[in-house]
Amino acid sequence: GDSVTQMEGPVTLSEEAFLTINCTYTATGYPSLFWYVQYPGEGLQLLLKATKADDKGSNKGFEATYRKETTSFHLEKGSVQVSDSAVYFCALTDRGSTLGRLYFGRGTQLTVWP
Amino acid sequence: DGGITQSPKYLFRKEGQNVTLSCEQNLNHDAMYWYRQDPGQGLRLIYYSQIVNDFQKGDIAEGYSVSREKKESFPLTVTSAQKNPTAFYLCASSAQGSGGNQPQHFGDGTRLSIL
Numbered sequence: 001g002d003s004v005t006q007m008e009g010p011v012t013l014s015e016e017a018f019l020t021i022n023c024t025y026t027a028t029g030y031p032s033l034f035w036y037v038q039y040p041g042e043g044l045q046l047l048l049k050a051t052k053a054d055d056k057g058s059n060k061g062f063e064a065t066y067r068k069e070t071t072s073f074h075l076e077k078g079s080v081q082v083s084d085s086a087v088y089f090c091a092l093t094d095r096g097s098t099l100g101r102l103y104f105g106r107g108t109q110l111t112v113w114p
Numbered sequence: 115d116g117g118i119t120q121s122p123k124y125l126f127r128k129e130g131q132n133v134t135l136s137c138e139q140n141l142n143h144d145a146m147y148w149y150r151q152d153p154g155q156g157l158r159l160i161y162y163s164q165i166v167n168d169f170q171k172g173d174i175a176e177g178y179s180v181s182r183e184k185k186e187s188f189p190l191t192v193t194s195a196q197k198n199p200t201a202f203y204l205c206a207s208s209a210q211g212s213g214g215n216q217p218q219h220f221g222d223g224t225r226l227s228i229l
Contacts, residue, residue, distance in 0.1 A: 034217060036220075041222075041223075042222050042223070043118075043120075043204055043206075043220035043221050043222045043223050044157075044204065044206075044218075044220040045220070046217045046218075046219075049217060089156065089157070101147070101159060101162055101172070102147075102157075102159075102218055104156040104157045105156055106154060106155060106156040107154075107156050
């Protein structure tokens with residue numbers, strides 16, 4: 001079945017450091033890939049998405065490239081800020097299905113210190 | 115502004131009691147979802163609904179029930195059969211699109227605890 005594996009946290013960085021959060025997936029169809037962010041006490045917000053191989057999603061300085069050959073969708077940011085502290089979830093949905101249900105990774109807690 | 119409203123933000127349940135979590139959306143989305151979030155386990159799908167008067171079980175439906183009588187509303191009942199209900203519950207919705215390209219929009223969640 002479809003599934004997502006992302007690196008375990010927590011991840012702790014100093015401000016302006018480079019961020020990578022690894023995400024790999026298993027899918028039987030043709031997935032769309034997403035990164036969601038969750039700030040404390042809130043729901044999830046869509047951060048970026050990519051719908052086909054070699055697409056790059058980007059938003060707020062974050063980027064992720066859909067790599068079909070390595071079944072990966074790693075999240076990167078060149079210079080993190082304290083305000084980026086949150087939990088990040090990688091997710092996929094099968095584009096071949098009309099159901100639209102998401103399969104989530106377990107989440108990676110990011111803490112950025114000033 | 116369009117969005118998803120979950121209420122209450124905090125809820126307490128007594129032993130043997132059923133409680134209902136509210137989820138309302140004004141995004142005109144056809145599909146709605148309920149997730150349970152536990153620390154370190156990500157989000158797990160409880161129930162989902164693609165259209166009014168129709169819904170399907172997700173991965174952890176036991177001890178939960180839902181209804182979808184109106185497009186904008188998808189309440190979740192946590193029954194007394196759910197032996198470990200303490201968790202953060204998230205409701206989401208999405209437009210029906212070509213095979214899952216439509217992102218899901220989330221409410222701010224309800225935290226349920228046992229007294």
